[in-house]
Amino acid sequence: MSKIYVWDLPTRLFHWTLLGLVAFQLASAKIGGDLMDYHLLSGYAIAALLLFRVVWGFAGGRYARFSSFLRGVGPTLEYARAMRAKTAPRYLGHNPLGGWMVLALLGILAIQIASGLFANDDIMAEGPLRHLVSDQISHLFTEIHELGFGLLMALVALHVGTVYVYKIFKKEDLIRPMLTGYKDSDEASKKQ
Numbered sequence: 001m002s003k004i005y006v007w008d009l010p011t012r013l014f015h016w017t018l019l020g021l022v023a024f025q026l027a028s029a030k031i032g033g034d035l036m037d038y039h040l041l042s043g044y045a046i047a048a049l050l051l052f053r054v055v056w057g058f059a060g061g062r063y064a065r066f067s068s069f070l071r072g073v074g075p076t077l078e079y080a081r082a083m084r085a086k087t088a089p090r091y092l093g094h095n096p097l098g099g100w101m102v103l104a105l106l107g108i109l110a111i112q113i114a115s116g117l118f119a120n121d122d123i124m125a126e127g128p129l130r131h132l133v134s135d136q137i138s139h140l141f142t143e144i145h146e147l148g149f150g151l152l153m154a155l156v157a158l159h160v161g162t163v164y165v166y167k168i169f170k171k172e173d174l175i176r177p178m179l180t181g182y183k184d185s186d187e188a189s190k191k192q
Helices: 009-031 035-059 073-084 096-118 135-169 175-180
Strands: 003-005 182-184
Touching: 009 035, 009 135, 009 175, 035 096, 073 096, 096 135, 175 182
Parallel strands: none
Antiparallel strands: 003 182
16 A cells, blocks of 8 residues: 655644644633733744744645645535535545635634734733723634634534544545655545
8 A cells, every 4th residue: 555645744833733722712711811912922833833824825736735625516516416415526635625625714814813912801911002092992802712613613623524534434544644745645636
């Protein structure tokens, strides 16, 4: 069985570093207090990672590029129908639905970063640009930030759940390749 190099090191480092930072964001927001200073720093780190990922989406390895996995509505719906009929082809990188998940996750993280810059908790923590907006606007950004985190957690749960569905029902391991970079050739077609 041959192996195919799919996930380059920068993509894998991005993925796992982002996971760690988002987990820290959740913990620091729940605990609060002095951790909110680190919550802000972690937000800056996530912003840097997102900027990297956008650049890497155009300049990175074959399977990291947006052009390799972002598909229009028609091909995505066709893939979803094929998934339901259990006839969907395997992809080396992200399938069309996975591509939209990547975009959704990056988008909600961008919203989290933007809203966090202006948010406040009315006690001791506020975003670095809070002073540029009124209390009413800051509270709106705070609500967006809180709702956005709930949406982010829902998307993460869907992402992780899908990875396990693939493992259990499709017998396709998506975790190991994101650790090693390599997929077994029998786990993916030459679709991409």
